[in-house]
Amino acid sequence: MNELFNILAGTIALAIGLVSGYAIFKPKKAESIESYRRRGEESVKNSIAEAQNIKVQNIKRIQEIQEHMREQEGKNKTQLEKLEKLIVLKEEQLLLRNAKLKEIQSFIENENEETRAARDGIKILEKQFQEKLLSKTGRKMEDIKAEAMSELQRDLELEREDRLYKYEEYLKEDRERQAKNLITSVIQRYSAPTSVEKRSSTITVPRDEAKGKIIGKNAENILLIEELSGVDVIFNDAPNTIIVSCFDLVKRHVARETITKLLKERIVTPEKIRQKITESQNETEKTLVRIGKETVKMLGLDNRNLPDDFMKIMGRLKFRTSYGQNILKHSFEVGYFTLMLGSELGLNLLSCKIGGFFHDIGKAIDQEVEGSHDMLTREIMEKFDFSEEEIHAAWAHHDAIAQRTPEAMLVKAGDAISAGRPGARQESLEKYIERIQAIEKIASSYEGVSKTFAISAGREVRVIVEPQQLEDNDLMPLAEGIAEDIQANVAYPGKIKVNVIRRTKNVDYAK
Helix, strand or coil: CHHHHHHHHHHHHHHHHHHHHHHHHCCCCCCCHHHHHHHHHHHHHHHHHHHHHHHHHHHHHHHHHHHHHHHHHHHHHHHHHHHHHHHHHHHHHHHHHHHHHHHHHHHHHHHHHHHHHHHHHHHHHHHHHHHHHHHHHCCCHHHHHHHHHHHHHHHHHHHHHHHHHHHHHHHHHHHHHHHHHHHHHHHHHCCCCCCECCCEEEEECCCCCHHHHHHCHHHHHHHHHHHHHCCEEECCCCCCEEEEECCCHHHHHHHHHHHHHHHCCCCCCHHHHHHHHHHHHHHHHHHHHHHHHHHHHHCCCHHHCCCHHHHHHHHHHHHCEECCEEHHHHHHHHHHHHHHHHHHHCCCHHHHHHHHHCCCHHHHCCCCCCCCHHHHHHHHHHHCCCCHHHHHHHHHHHCCCCCCCHHHHHHHHHHHHHHHCCCCCCCCHHHHHHHHHHHHHHHHCCCCEEEEEEECCCCEEEEEECCCCCCHHHHHHHHHHHHHHHHHHCCCCCCCEEEEEECCCCCCCCC
8 A cells, every 4th residue: 555655656746847847948948957957856856745745644534534434334233233133032022923823813713612612502402492482382483583573673662752752852942942042142132222103293383372373263274184184183281392193103294294384384274284284295105115215225125126116115114003113113123133043043044034024014004905914914025026935934923824934933933022022012001901801801700710810911821720629630621711712802912821720738737
């Protein structure tokens, strides 16, 4: 190795010397041979020194490489020893697994042998059992199996019916709970005020003297106004106030507008009264159409191109009440309740909305056209080309026919929620007391009834019976009879619950 480096260094030095000599001799031909020789020797010495330096560096580099190779060889040897140990360990584990597998196979073979022997024994026992059973009962095994299967099937049917009954009871309880939670949530989400409408309208006059021209000579003007408009006009209840009272809110509105116009006139004559009434009636017709269009636009149904006749009917709902409840506001309430319930249940929201908002549209004309308002609702919606599903959802809320769609059921529920809101409906005290007394009188008329109590504003009647005269089996027919009698003879909103109570009491004394 050292000889190789010496030869290499000499060759490099000689080459460097030749190059240097050539470089020295070429540009300076005039210099002497001695100077050339001296420079050549110096160049050779420098080249030898440089070659020696390169040799030392290469030797050092080779030593480093040899040292690295020895370290790497040691590491490889260590890893090889670890791999050999691991292979030996795996071979030992494989031998143990093979031995365990042979043991398991032997155990399985023994178990299979015992199983086959047990099955053969069972077959022998079954055959002996069948022979003994046949000799004792005289019946074939197939008949006995069929009878046993029939009994098992009957027991399973009874068990299944019992489980189904329990599950149905659970579903009923869970259904009521979920329905209550859903209705409570919907009511909490709706926060509009109640839709109660006052039965009278007041007009403020600047001076009480102005009332005179409205009254006229010998009250001719006021009598003509009441005759033409069909309202009652009251002057003396409050100062600077004229009260217009009428159950028909359209007539009341026309009369109010007429009196307001007449107050601006200097002289009130019968001709002007007739003229102003006609003007007020025409303006009211336009107002009804405008209200109808605004309502339909609010409902998002303005794309249906409904005619003005329908808009006028919709507008009349604003001037119609039931138990003091404004029908247009009530229709909005029912529509919102139905829409919220339908969205929670994933139903057809368009049918819910239309069924809820238009369910009482028949009340707009029921004071002028003969027929119940739900039947009139159906006729109006059929006339204006609503779909069958929408019509059914709207008019079936009073059980004229059974509700066949969930949307129709929700309209009925929304109607009950709106009507049952506290303060939603008003009626006179006389009618309320009359209805309560009629309910209690009907319940008291039955034999065996000792006391009756109408509670919850007439929505429930509790009937206490004499335990000596009636048995428990008599209570259901009694409740059904009272309910049918109330339904036939008493006018009431909503439903009335009939609760019959039979209470026994036994007393004895210890002496």
